[in-house]
Amino acid sequence: MIHGSLVCQGCSGTLYAVSTTCAHSAPFPTWEVDHDRTPASCPLRPLLPLEGAAAHVSELAHADHVLTEPS
Template sequence: MPPVCRAEFALPPAPGGSAAAGPVVTGHRPLICRGCSGHLYAVRTTDHAGGNAAGQWEVDHEVPAPMCPLEDLLPLTGTAVSVHDLPGALEVLGPAC
């Protein structure tokens, strides 16, 4: 069975707080929701069999955002090389901070 990798994108530790759970992937800006400016998490699972670079993604709010006008578009899910290539990413993912 080919190896399956899982990468989690998490926020850096909050001021005065502990480190975020799971591995923090560096070199990436936090993902921001265009609807409510809340932070989003992204999880990617990849099967590297045959050199496959695409992964299965899930993107959603870090904390529930019931008043977000884009609530019906989340979670974003699908297969893509980059989180920005997911269907609906242009509508949901905000500009870099």
């Protein structure tokens, strides 16, 4: 599943979010979130990519520091 557009709080760049689900392993999907095109000047670059298992992309570690839903 590909999540709708998300925006980086650090540089206002577009982020992608992709999740995969394996029916026989973890109860939650595994996520990867990163810049579509990584800007060299993004202050949050060290936190990306966000990766891990969570029910929703916003539940990943550091998501509250990185993700901004588009308005």
